[in-house]
Structure formats: structure tokens, C-alpha cells
Amino acid sequence: MNVDILAIGVHPDDVELSCSGTLLKQLEMGFKVGILDLTRGELGTRGNAEIRTKEAQKAAKILGVSFRENANFTDGFFKNDETHQKELIKFIRKYKPSVVLANAISDRHPDHGRAAALVADACYYSGLAKIETFIDGCKQEIWRPKAVYHYIQDRYIKPDFIVDVSKYVDKKMQAIEAFESQFYNPNSKEPETPISSKEFYQLILAKMATLGRDANFAYAEGFCTNRLIGVNSIMDLL
Numbered sequence: 001m002n003v004d005i006l007a008i009g010v011h012p013d014d015v016e017l018s019c020s021g022t023l024l025k026q027l028e029m030g031f032k033v034g035i036l037d038l039t040r041g042e043l044g045t046r047g048n049a050e051i052r053t054k055e056a057q058k059a060a061k062i063l064g065v066s067f068r069e070n071a072n073f074t075d076g077f078f079k080n081d082e083t084h085q086k087e088l089i090k091f092i093r094k095y096k097p098s099v100v101l102a103n104a105i106s107d108r109h110p111d112h113g114r115a116a117a118l119v120a121d122a123c124y125y126s127g128l129a130k131i132e133t134f135i136d137g138c139k140q141e142i143w144r145p146k147a148v149y150h151y152i153q154d155r156y157i158k159p160d161f162i163v164d165v166s167k168y169v170d171k172k173m174q175a176i177e178a179f180e181s182q183f184y185n186p187n188s189k190e191p192e193t194p195i196s197s198k199e200f201y202q203l204i205l206a207k208m209a210t211l212g213r214d215a216n217f218a219y220a221e222g223f224c225t226n227r228l229i230g231v232n233s234i235m236d237l238l
Helices: 014-028 049-063 082-095 110-125 166-177 199-213
Strands: 005-009 033-037 067-070 099-102 147-151 161-164 220-224
Touching (some): 005 082, 005 110, 014 049, 014 166, 014 220, 033 049, 049 166, 082 110, 099 110, 110 147, 161 199, 166 199
Parallel strands (some): 005 033
Antiparallel strands (some): 147 220, 161 220
């Protein structure tokens, strides 16, 4: 299955928190979207790998994406090395996305920046013919996405562009709330964390409102890129 957009997050819920509004918008426009989680988030204070996997699948159904897979890298201890790059290349060549959305270039959680570099490197190497990968004994065709964009996570990074997601905020919040083990749940007996309070939901909305303000959007999601963005007409920027 080829997809237009492959959203990659190192932890289940990274995608929902940071770019699910954009995914919902592109899905409504008819584009095909898939999600790839690199780990199962097994080092998280709350929940466990099994619970988070079930929550991730529930969130995927809410969003309506074509698929959600997990690379099963080790949470906290994966590396940006040949082994992990080649495993990730297999997914890129399998789904042939035009656009890849990846973790923040730098962030409070060290996994985020490391995953961002891993994804960017793998997307480039995926286009090199001398790097061979196989699935079920069959050699894969090379594929390089046209663009890699990094979403913004915990720490503020000035975006290179923003997407108006005002229409999709309610459904985005539903997808986030699917991760009951991680976020506010009055019935939970798990330890409190920086993201488990009711106020964290308000912070999510406030961040989107702040990003959208300068462009007169009620809510927006921001992205960064390491390359220049070209447009066919300056009128596209209105």
C-alpha cells in the first residue's frame, strides 16, 4: 500500500499530540495516511507496552488512517545507526510515502531529537540503490520521500510553516484521549506525571492557538524543515 503521508513517532501518542490535526485534514482531502511508531513506549511511567499498543490502535481508528505499524525498536536505547536505519528503510520502501512527518529536531525528551535524525537519515538512504533491503526474501525497490517535515513537540521551536487545523481540534483531542493510561484519567491509580493532569489538555490547545494566531487561524500545528519550501505562486501563500 502506497501512502501520501507517513507520520512517524518514536512513542505511541507522539503523532496524536503533534500532527494529528494535519493528518485529519489531509485525510478529508482524500490523501492516504499511515502511522509508524518506532517503539512501544515501554519506559513510560504510566501503562505498559501492551496497554499503549491497544491505545494506539484505538487512536488510529478514530483518526481513520490506512494502517498503524510498530518498528519495535527499544524505547530509550535505540540508536541512529546502520541497523536501525535499514529497518526503517524497509518501512519507507514498503509504503513509498511522498511526505514523512517526524519527531521534533530537538526536544525535552532525548528520544525525540534522536528519532528525528534517524528518520531523516533513513529517508535519504532509502533512495540509494546500493543499500539493499529485503522483505520476505524479495528485494525492495528504492524510494526517497519528496519531503521530511518535523513536527513541534514539548519545547517551542519557531516553525517554518503552520497548518490550519481549527476544524479538526475536537477529533484530535478524541484521538489523544484514547491514550487513557498516559493522560488525564480521574479513575487512574497510576503515578502523576507532567502530562497526566487535566491542565495538560489546556496546554495542548494553548500551543495550537499560539501557533495559529499570527496567521489568523484559531488553531494550528507547526512544522520545521531542513530545506527551502517552494511555491508555484506567491498567491499560494495567502
